[in-house]
Amino acid sequence: MNPLSQLPSVDRLLSTAALASLVDLHGRAIVTAMVREVLAEARSAVKAGAPLPDEAALLAKVGAGVTAQVSPKLRPVFNLTGTVLHTNLGRAPLPEEAVQALIAAARSPCALEYDIESGERGDRDTVVSDLLCELTGAEAATVVNNNAAAVFLLLNTLAQKKQVIVSRGELIEIGGAFRVPDIMNRAGARLVEVGTTNRTHLQDFAEAINSRTAMLMKVHASNYAIHGFTHAVPEAELAQLAHQNNLPFVIDLGSGTLADLAAYGLPHEPPPAEAIAAGADLVSFSGDKLLGGPQAGLLVGRRDLIAKIKKNPLKRALRVGKLTLAALEAVLALYRDPDRLHLRVTAVRQLPRSEAEIRGGAERLLPALQSALAGLPVTVEIVALKSQIGSGSLPVDRLPSAGFAIKPQGKKSGVLNRIEQGLRGLSKPVIGRIEDGALLLDLRCLQAQDEAEFAGALAALGIQK
Numbered sequence: 094m095n096p097l098s099q100l101p102s103v104d105r106l107l108s109t110a111a112l113a114s115l116v117d118l119h120g121r122a123i124v125t126a127m128v129r130e131v132l133a134e135a136r137s138a139v140k141a142g143a144p145l146p147d148e149a150a151l152l153a154k155v156g157a158g159v160t161a162q163v164s165p166k167l168r169p170v171f172n173l174t175g176t177v178l179h180t181n182l183g184r185a186p187l188p189e190e191a192v193q194a195l196i197a198a199a200r201s202p203c204a205l206e207y208d209i210e211s212g213e214r215g216d217r218d219t220v221v222s223d224l225l226c227e228l229t230g231a232e233a234a235t236v237v238n239n240n241a242a243a244v245f246l247l248l249n250t251l252a253q254k255k256q257v258i259v260s261r262g263e264l265i266e267i268g269g270a271f272r273v274p275d276i277m278n279r280a281g282a283r284l285v286e287v288g289t290t291n292r293t294h295l296q297d298f299a300e301a302i303n304s305r306t307a308m309l310m311k312v313h314a315s316n317y318a319i320h321g322f323t324h325a326v327p328e329a330e331l332a333q334l335a336h337q338n339n340l341p342f343v344i345d346l347g348s349g350t351l352a353d354l355a356a357y358g359l360p361h362e363p364p365p366a367e368a369i370a371a372g373a374d375l376v377s378f379s380g381d382k383l384l385g386g387p388q389a390g391l392l393v394g395r396r397d398l399i400a401k402i403k404k405n406p407l408k409r410a411l412r413v414g415k416l417t418l419a420a421l422e423a424v425l426a427l428y429r430d431p432d433r434l435h436l437r438v439t440a441v442r443q444l445p446r447s448e449a450e451i452r453g454g455a456e457r458l459l460p461a462l463q464s465a466l467a468g469l470p471v472t473v474e475i476v477a478l479k480s481q482i483g484s485g486s487l488p489v490d491r492l493p494s495a496g497f498a499i500k501p502q503g504k505k506s507g508v509l510n511r512i513e514q515g516l517r518g519l520s521k522p523v524i525g526r527i528e529d530g531a532l533l534l535d536l537r538c539l540q541a542q543d544e545a546e547f548a549g550a551l552a553a554l555g556i557q558k
């Protein structure tokens with residue numbers, strides 16, 4: 094008899110209890126399509142000489158296929174990479190206040206561009222502009238999709254077909270193809286580089302100014318540092334030179350924290366308020382770097398310049414949605430109470446954690462990791478590590494941290510890759526890093542309240558010996 098005729102029919106499989114409950118969960122269309130796919134595969138395999146699969150095996154394949162297909166692509170993970178604001182892992186986790194605000198705005202119509210007092214049409218920027226002005230000392234503010242968009246929009250508005258003078262040492266590339274010269278070019282502005290890689294003087298800027306100059310610009314060197322024989326012009330001097338020539342002085346701050354990080358024992362990172370106080374006419378910074386909010390580009394500064402920027406039709410193309418504004422408003426509101434920031438803003442909470450505190454977590458979790466890896470040819474130890482802030486913030490300073498180092502015994506280095514893959518394959522994937530022949534799990538971003546969940550995830554780890 095033709096073995097193909099012994100494969101069950103689509104209807105037969107769909108009538109089993111196992112698939113009926115899958116249909117209940119995910120709908121008939123998805124399950125039926127997967128049954129057809131699995132049966133087609135089985136047919137080709139049998140034709141090629143494979144033994145006839147039994148029904149249980151077919152059902153298991155359908156179940157696994159449907160589960161894989163319906164599980165969301167944007168999955169939560171444990172960030173144990175040691176990079177706190179990891180761009181590939183979504184940067185700053187939002188504070189609970191922002192999560193609640195975001196949910197409320199998602200569920201219901203909200204006064205996004207509607208002035209409730211007058212009953213008239215409003216402006217979405219007003220959701221956060223007062224808070225931004227209060228926190229930075231600026232006259233006006235606007236919000237776009239991210240800081241790259243903010244820089245693009247300000248250049249396109251104020252410097253199209255004109256020249257922008259920047260120090261050569263600041264012509265940076267930030268991961269993900271944001272290069273200052275490319276953005277300038279696309280925005281229609283002409284870049285004028287002055288000074289040398291390591292030293293730029295006020296005179297260099299002064300000599301480059303002419304009738305086609307649109308602005309002087311400073312780009313915060315956020316992801317690298319030049320050491321040794323260096324000189325950069327202080328912001329206040331650049332501002333003064335710009336103003337003597339009736340030009341705006343603009344700073345792309347990149348990260349831009351609103352907190353005094355030095356108060357938490359972290360290195361000083363210049364806040365927008367400092368740039369405004371030094372005389373900057375416009376300052377741009379990210380919402381999801383050190384600020385700890387949603388992805389957004391924040392522009393603060395002189396009222397007339399912000400008004401011009403808001404009139405640019407590209408503002409409409411780069412604007413943010415209500416979910417971003419809801420989360421951003423909630424995060425900015427937390428900055429009005431600096432005393433409790435470290436309890437509420439996740440990024441501000443994670444960055445100053447001490448090595449000793451993080452090591453405490455590692456000691457509590459060591460037994461769970463050891464039992465998950467029992468029988469494998471590896472050693473597990475608690476080690477001192479160095480975390481980094483990430484997203485180009487404070488590039489040089491590393492934060493003392495702690496975590497696990499998993500090392501192969503003898504020459505069996507393939508086992509590390511299997512463990513790394515196994516951790517990534519968990520229902521909430523665990524992302525670490527392999528460095529110098531060890532798999533490192535930095536526990537800085539694992540808060541005490543997440544430890545039970547993490548231990549539970551480890552219990553599900555099954556790695557072939």
Ligand SMILES: *Cc1c(COP(=O)(O)O)cnc(C)c1O
Pocket residue numbers: 239240241242244267271312313314315316345346347348378379380389390484485
């Ligand atoms: C990160 C950064 C940007 C880009 O900001 P995004 O919010 O990622 O778009 C631009 N300029 C500087 C100096 C930065 O550090």
